[in-house]
Amino acid sequence: MKVILKHTLLASVVAVSAAAQAAEVNVVSWGGAYTASQQKAYQETYKDPDSINFINYNGGLGEVRTQVESGNVTWDIVDVLPSEARVGCDEGLFEELDRSAFMPAPDGTSMDDDIMVELPNDCVVPQIFWSYVPFYQEGTFSGAQPTTIADFFNVKKFPGKRGIHTWPNALIEMALLADGVAIKDVYKVMSTPEGIDRAFKMLDKIKDHAVFWSSGAKPLELVQSGEVAMSLAYNGRIGAAVLSEGAKFVTVWDGQVLEEEWLVMMKGAPNKEAAMDFLIHASSTASQAEQAKYINYGPMRASAFDIMAKGEPWFHNGKNIMEHMPNRPEVMARSVVASPDWWADYGDSVSERYTAWMGQ
Amino acid sequence: MSSAPATIDGPLLTADGVPLKESLEKSLRRSKLRALLLVAPPLLFLIFLFVIPIGNMLTRSVDDKLINQVLPNTFEAFEAWDKQSEPSEAMFEAVYTDLKNADKTDIGKSSVRMNYAMPGWRSLIKKTARKIKKMEPPYREAFIKADERWVDKDFWLSLGIMKDKVTFGYYWNAIDRTYDFDKNVIHVDENRKVYNLLWWRTILVSVIVTLACLVLAYPVAYLLATLPMRVANLLMICVLMPFWTSLLVRIVAWMIMLQQNGVVNDTLVAAGILADDNRLEMMYNFNGTIIVMTQILLPFMILPIYSVMKTIPPSLMRAAQNLGATPTLAFIRVYMPQTVPGIGAGCILVFIVAIGYYITPELVGGKDGRLIGNMVAYHMQRSLNWGLAAAMGTILLCVILVFYWIYDKIIGIDNMKMG
Numbered sequence: 001m002k003v004i005l006k007h008t009l010l011a012s013v014v015a016v017s018a019a020a021q022a023a024e025v026n027v028v029s030w031g032g033a034y035t036a037s038q039q040k041a042y043q044e045t046y047k048d049p050d051s052i053n054f055i056n057y058n059g060g061l062g063e064v065r066t067q068v069e070s071g072n073v074t075w076d077i078v079d080v081l082p083s084e085a086r087v088g089c090d091e092g093l094f095e096e097l098d099r100s101a102f103m104p105a106p107d108g109t110s111m112d113d114d115i116m117v118e119l120p121n122d123c124v125v126p127q128i129f130w131s132y133v134p135f136y137q138e139g140t141f142s143g144a145q146p147t148t149i150a151d152f153f154n155v156k157k158f159p160g161k162r163g164i165h166t167w168p169n170a171l172i173e174m175a176l177l178a179d180g181v182a183i184k185d186v187y188k189v190m191s192t193p194e195g196i197d198r199a200f201k202m203l204d205k206i207k208d209h210a211v212f213w214s215s216g217a218k219p220l221e222l223v224q225s226g227e228v229a230m231s232l233a234y235n236g237r238i239g240a241a242v243l244s245e246g247a248k249f250v251t252v253w254d255g256q257v258l259e260e261e262w263l264v265m266m267k268g269a270p271n272k273e274a275a276m277d278f279l280i281h282a283s284s285t286a287s288q289a290e291q292a293k294y295i296n297y298g299p300m301r302a303s304a305f306d307i308m309a310k311g312e313p314w315f316h317n318g319k320n321i322m323e324h325m326p327n328r329p330e331v332m333a334r335s336v337v338a339s340p341d342w343w344a345d346y347g348d349s350v351s352e353r354y355t356a357w358m359g360q
Numbered sequence: 361m362s363s364a365p366a367t368i369d370g371p372l373l374t375a376d377g378v379p380l381k382e383s384l385e386k387s388l389r390r391s392k393l394r395a396l397l398l399v400a401p402p403l404l405f406l407i408f409l410f411v412i413p414i415g416n417m418l419t420r421s422v423d424d425k426l427i428n429q430v431l432p433n434t435f436e437a438f439e440a441w442d443k444q445s446e447p448s449e450a451m452f453e454a455v456y457t458d459l460k461n462a463d464k465t466d467i468g469k470s471s472v473r474m475n476y477a478m479p480g481w482r483s484l485i486k487k488t489a490r491k492i493k494k495m496e497p498p499y500r501e502a503f504i505k506a507d508e509r510w511v512d513k514d515f516w517l518s519l520g521i522m523k524d525k526v527t528f529g530y531y532w533n534a535i536d537r538t539y540d541f542d543k544n545v546i547h548v549d550e551n552r553k554v555y556n557l558l559w560w561r562t563i564l565v566s567v568i569v570t571l572a573c574l575v576l577a578y579p580v581a582y583l584l585a586t587l588p589m590r591v592a593n594l595l596m597i598c599v600l601m602p603f604w605t606s607l608l609v610r611i612v613a614w615m616i617m618l619q620q621n622g623v624v625n626d627t628l629v630a631a632g633i634l635a636d637d638n639r640l641e642m643m644y645n646f647n648g649t650i651i652v653m654t655q656i657l658l659p660f661m662i663l664p665i666y667s668v669m670k671t672i673p674p675s676l677m678r679a680a681q682n683l684g685a686t687p688t689l690a691f692i693r694v695y696m697p698q699t700v701p702g703i704g705a706g707c708i709l710v711f712i713v714a715i716g717y718y719i720t721p722e723l724v725g726g727k728d729g730r731l732i733g734n735m736v737a738y739h740m741q742r743s744l745n746w747g748l749a750a751a752m753g754t755i756l757l758c759v760i761l762v763f764y765w766i767y768d769k770i771i772g773i774d775n776m777k778m779g
Contacts, residue, residue, distance in 0.1 A: 062741035087744065090468030090486065166727065200551075212644075212727050225621065346479045348743055352552045358727045359557060 024051040025275045029079040031056035032216075033240055033295055038079075041291035042282040052278060061088050064266065068093045073268045076275040079127065082120075082260040082340035083347065089123035094264040096122040101276065103284045105303035111283060114301045116327065117260060117337060124262035125283045126300035128291070131326035131335065132170035133256040135238050136230040137223050138248040149255025152230055153178040153202055155209050160229020162206045163222045166214045168354035169343060170232070170257035173336045175202035177255040187339050196350065200357060212358065223249065239296030239324035243315055251324075258326055258337045260300065289314075298327035414757070421750035424527040430470045431458040438519045447516050452499035459485070459492045476529075476745060477539075478518035484509050517541040530751035535559070555735065555752075562732040563759070565649060565721075566714040570661075572654045573710050574703065577661035581702070584662070585669035603659040611723050614652045618642040644726030652724050657713055661706035668702030704771050712760055732756065 029035045035054055043052045055075070057063065061084050067073045080088065088094045099122060102111040112119050115126050134152045146158050153175065155162070164171060173186050179202050181189050189195035211228050213219050219233035220241055235256070241247035263282065269275050281287060288304035291297075293316045299305055305327070308314045314321040322328055326335070371379040428435060437454035441447065459467065467489050474481035487507045495502040503510040521529065521539045532538055532545055536553045540546050547553075580599065584592050602610060617623045620639050628634040642648060672695065680690035718733030725731070732752060739749035767773065 058741070060741035061744055065744065065746075087468075087472065090465075090471065092465030092468060214722075227620065341483045345475060345481075345483050348476070348745065349479050349552065351743070352554050353549075355554045356552055356557075359554070 024053075024271050025076045025278050026053050026055055026074060026271075027077045027079075027278070028055045028057050028075050030059065034236065034297070037291050037294035037297075038282075040294050042278070042287050045287060045290060046278060046281055051274060060084070061093065064088060064093050065091070068267050071268070073266050073270060075266050076269040076271050077279060078264055078266060080262055080264055082262070082338065083344050085124050085260070085262040085264060086120050086340050086344055088264060089121040093267055094123040095267055095269065095272070097125065097265060097276070097279070102280055105285050105301065107303065109303065111301070114285070114303050116300055116302055116305075120340070123264050125264065125279050126288070127261040127263050127283075128288075128297035128299060129258050129327045130261060130297045131235045131256040131258045132165075132174070132232050133235045133238070133326070134230055134232055134252040135219075135223065135249050136252070137226075138250055140226075140229050145250070146230065146252050147254060148178075148252070149174050150178040150180075152232075152252065152255075153205055155206060158229065161209045161211050161227065163211050163213055163219045163228040163231025163233070164206070165232060166212045166358065168350050169347075170259075170338065171203065171354075172196065172199045172350060173257050173338070174232075174255050175199040177336065178202055183334070183336055186336050187342050190342060190346070196353070200353070203357065207357075220247075220249075235324070235326045236295055236297045243296065243319050243321075243324065244317065253331045254334050256326060256331070256335045258332075258335050260338075260340070261297070292321055292325075296321055296324035296326075298325045417750045417753050420746055421530050421754050422526050422528060423747070424473075424522060424529075425525050426466065427470045427473050427522050428525050430462045430466045431455070433457050435519065435523050438516065438523065441516070443517065443520075447500075447513065449498055449500050451516070452503050452510075453497070455488075455503070456492065456495060456499045459489050464489075472744070474518075474522065476533075476747075477521040478515060480509065481515065481518070484515065514541075530747040531755070533748055534751045534755055555732070558730070558732045558735060559755075561646075561728075562715060565646075565653070565729075565731060566711050568650055569653045569657060569714045570707050570711045572650070573658050573661040574707060576654070577658055577665055577706065578699075578703075581662050581665035581669055584666045585672075586674070599659055599662055602655070607656065607719065610656060611652055611720060614648075614655070615643060615724065618648065618651065619644075643724055644729070646725075646729045648724035648726065649721045649729035649731070652720050653714060653717060656720060657710045660709045660713060664705040664709065665699060665702035668699055668705075672698050700771065701775050704767065704775060708764065708767060711763060715760060716756060 027038075029038055035056065039054060043049050043054070046052060057078075059081060061080075064075070064078060067075060078094075085094075089096070099110075099112055102125070104110050105114045111126070116129070134146070134149065136146065140160065141158055144157075146152065151158055152162065172190060176186055176189055176195065176199050177183065179198060189198070211222055211231075213222065213231070216234050216237050219228075219231040220237055222228045223231050223233075224247070230252075235251065238249050238251055242249055263279060265272070265275055265279065283301075285301055285303040285307065288299035288301050289307040289311075292299055292304070292308050293314060296315075299308070305325075308325075309322055312320050312322060325331075371381065374380050374383045433454035434451075437451040441451060462470075467485060471482045471485035471489075474485065484507055488503060488510075491506045495506070500510075509515065518541060520541050520543055521527075529539055533548075534555055536548050536556045537545050538548050580595075584595055584599070586592075587595065615622070619625070620641070620643070622643070624642070625634065625639045629636050629639065634640065642651065676694055676698075677687075677690050680694040681687060685693065716733050717731060718737050721729050721731045722734055722737070725734070733756075736749045736752050736756075739745045739752070764773075
C-alpha cells in the first residue's frame, strides 16, 4: 500500500513539474482582443511558442506587490500601465533589465532611442500607445459634426448624453483643453489648485448629461444603442469595431490623451532567462509591427511605425490601419501624452475629488 | 488533593512508588497535551489565516517606521528647525546625506509614503535622488537647481506629519479628516470628502439588505419547515440552486433582467404600463446594489431560520389554539418567539457578509451604489495605499464588533442558533 502511494505521489510530482516546464514563462496581460494580438504577434512568432503561457489580470500592482513581498513569485512578465511602470520600478517590484540585450532597429538605432517617448526607467520594455478619445455614431448629429474636444463638452451645440469613465485620468486634461488651455501647458495648469478647479468647472457642464462606464466594452454599447450621443472610449475598442465588425463609428481625433503601455519583468521572476529572451523577441521592431496587424494600438518603436506605414493595407483583413493609429504624426500634434509622473503625484487627491464629484 | 488520610506520614504513593500527586499531574498533563494536539489543526488554521493577517493589517494601518529609518538625519534637522525661518543649509545637507546613503528601493517606497502627506513629494524626491551623486555643496542651491520646488516651505513643513513612527493618519483619512502641518486633525476640503458618505451608505445598504432578506426569508423558511416532505424538498432545491450558482452568473442575469433595455423594462413597456421614455432605473445605481445583494444573501437568512423552525414541534401551535388562541395570535405569541435564535443568526450572518461586499456593488452599483469595500479594493489594487486600506478594514471590523455587541445586549449571543 505504502509503495503504491509513494509511486502515485512520485508520478504526480513528475506530472506537475512537467506541466510547469511546458509553460515556462507566465505573461500576465489584460485579456480580450489585446492579449490575442500579443499571442499572435509575439507568441506564435516565437521560437518556442509552447513555453509561453498567457494569464489575464485586471491591472493594478496589488497582486504584484503581494507576490514580491511574500517571496512567492509565480508571474514572470507583466503588461502594465505607465504609472504602475514607474511606481513598481521605484518600489523595487520589477527587475532592472540589461538595455544592451535588446534588438536595435533595422537602421541600427538602439531600442531605447527608437522609443517615441522618454524612457522612464530601466525596468520597462516598449509595448504600445493607446488613448482615450471621443467618438459618436454616424448620423447622430444632423448638420455640423463634432470635430474638437470642446464639442464634446458642449451639450448646447451637440445635445445628448455623454459617456465618461469613473476615474479622472484623461478627463482633467480634456476638460482643460476644451477650456482653451494649450497642449504644452496642460500639466503646468493642472499642477495648480486653480487649474484643477477650472477642469472641474468644465466637467460640471456635462455632469447632468453624463453616463458613467468602467469597463472598456461599455461605451461602445452605450453609443451603439443610442443611450449616449457621444462617449469617450479606448481607441483600440473603437478601431476594432470599425475594422472588424464594420461599425459606423466616427472618432474625433482632437484632444485625445495618449497613454503608454509597457512590459516589465517581476522581481525574482522564476524563469528569468527565458522571460528575458521572450522580452527581447516581443520588443523587436518586427514583432511590434506585427502586433498592429491585429489591433489598432500604436507601436512604441518608431521603426515599427515606419514598417506599417509603408506596408499598408496592414491590418490582417486587408484594411488600412494608419487612420486608426493614435500616435500617427498628424494626430500627435493635437494630442496630450499623459504624464504618469503628474498622476503618480496628484492622482490620489484628484481621484478623491472626482469620486466625490460623481457622488454629489 | 488535601483529603489524604491524616494518619499516613509523607506523601501518598501509587502502586509503582511514585507520589500520587505527581502521577496524577503527569496523566493530567498527558491528556491536556492530547487535547491540545487534537485542537492543533483548527488552532493553527486560526493563527495563520486569522490572527496573523489581522495583526498584520492592524500593524500596517499605523506603521510609519520605514520613512524614519530611511531619512533619520532629515527628521533630526527638521526637529531642530524653528518652522519659521527659511530652511537652512544644514537641513538640505541632512536630506543629501540620507538620500545618498539610502537604498534606491527604500527611497522609492518612502517617496510614495511622503506623497500621501503632500502631493508632489514623490517626484520631488525621485528627481533629486537621481541627481544626488553629482551634487556638491552648497546643497541648498544644488537642490533648488535639481528641482525648483525645494524653495516651497510647505514640503518641509509636511515632514511634521510623518515624524512619528506610529501614525493614526490613515484612520483619520478613512473618515475624511487629515493632519495639518502641526499634526492637528482637520477636515479635508469639502470637495474631496468621499469616505464618510460611503461609510453611511455601506451601513445603510447592509441594514436594508438584512431587513429585506428577513422579510423575504421568513415565509420561505416557514414553508420549508411545514410543507409535506416532497414539496419541501423541491422548494429546498429552489433555494439551494441559486446558492450553488456562480456569483458572477447571478449578477449578469440580474443585469439582463433589470437594465434600461432589459427584460423587466421591455415587458412593462410592451404591456403599456410604462412609457418608452420613462423606463425604470433599476440597475447601475443604489437600487441595483440592494436588489442583487438581497437575492445573493437570501440563502444565508433562509437556512438558519429554517433549521430552527424545523425543531419547533407543531404540537405547540395546536396546544395554543386548543387553549383558545386564534391562529394569528398563536403564531405571534407562541411560534415567532421560538424562531428568534434563527432570526438572530441569519441577521448577523447576512449583515456581516453584506458590510464587506464589493464585487456586486462594483458591477451593478454604478456611481451611487458603491460601498466602502470598493474603496478598500481600490486602495489595495490600484493606489497601493495599503495603510489606508488596512485602516478601513480595521474600522469595518470594529463596526461589526459594535453591531455584534448591540445584538448581544438586545437578544443575547447564547440565544443564537446557526443550525
